[in-house]
Amino acid sequence: MKKISLLFTIIVVLFTTTTAQQKNTNILKVLAIGNSFSEDGIENYLYDLAKAANKQIIIGNMYIGGAPVKLHVNNAQSNKKAYAYRKINLEGQKKNTKGVSLEEALKDEDWDFISLQQASPLSGQYDVIMQSLPQLVEYVKNLVPQAKLVYHQTWAYQQDSKHKGFVNYDKSQTKMYNGIVDATKKIDKSKVFTFVVPAGTAIQNARTSSVGDTYTRDGYHLELNYGRFTAACTWYEKLFGLDVRKNPWKPEKVTDLQAKIAKEAAHKAVKKPFKVSKVKL
Numbered sequence: 001m002k003k004i005s006l007l008f009t010i011i012v013v014l015f016t017t018t019t020a021q022q023k024n025t026n027i028l029k030v031l032a033i034g035n036s037f038s039e040d041g042i043e044n045y046l047y048d049l050a051k052a053a054n055k056q057i058i059i060g061n062m063y064i065g066g067a068p069v070k071l072h073v074n075n076a077q078s079n080k081k082a083y084a085y086r087k088i089n090l091e092g093q094k095k096n097t098k099g100v101s102l103e104e105a106l107k108d109e110d111w112d113f114i115s116l117q118q119a120s121p122l123s124g125q126y127d128v129i130m131q132s133l134p135q136l137v138e139y140v141k142n143l144v145p146q147a148k149l150v151y152h153q154t155w156a157y158q159q160d161s162k163h164k165g166f167v168n169y170d171k172s173q174t175k176m177y178n179g180i181v182d183a184t185k186k187i188d189k190s191k192v193f194t195f196v197v198p199a200g201t202a203i204q205n206a207r208t209s210s211v212g213d214t215y216t217r218d219g220y221h222l223e224l225n226y227g228r229f230t231a232a233c234t235w236y237e238k239l240f241g242l243d244v245r246k247n248p249w250k251p252e253k254v255t256d257l258q259a260k261i262a263k264e265a266a267h268k269a270v271k272k273p274f275k276v277s278k279v280k281l
Contacts, residue, residue, distance in 0.1 A: 028056065030058070113149075116149065121163070158216045209264075211261055
């Protein structure tokens, strides 16, 4: 009887473990190595969109304000505990842990996707990006070879932006956007990244709508409600492969029209990530 009981216990444990593992495979885990632009993109509203679609997601953001790729490489090489690690768990609760290294965050979860990006003033300068991006890619792949790399295409500044980095593009939104598109298109063609998240094109699409060029709060960071929601919609559609226009959720402070524009702009960007598509709303 003891042998039968022991065998039964082993079967139960194995079944429970297997079931738990099967459940865990349904959880999508994404980590961004970025700055305030990754904060704008994934820390707000992405979780809510996923929840509305009955999708489980864990979101991490390794944050240093204004951080370029070169700084991430330096921090990786020195294993510097320089980051604020913002993590949103399965229940949607956000925890901010300061003094975290890239290695610690990369090993914290079995990440499905790792997002990389350039600092906004340099986001349209391919040659500058490629001075450091290959080293960061190599570092991440060595630590988490199972994760898929994605590249976050950030957005051009508002036309009247006072950001000092705007001079890199002669203070032209069009020139900056075209530079970002050119850089991300080349990065996409390299096949190093599984895909590009075209948040920059989504914002540019949205600017053609009746809302106009009002998608930032200070000329470069996204407007807190419909601005950030537009970026989150783009991330949602790329990560889950689902048409965001069919997702019913929207933030409370976003109007029905603003939400419709955000979803349409994001959907069009996913379809055509390197070209502006007009949003006639």
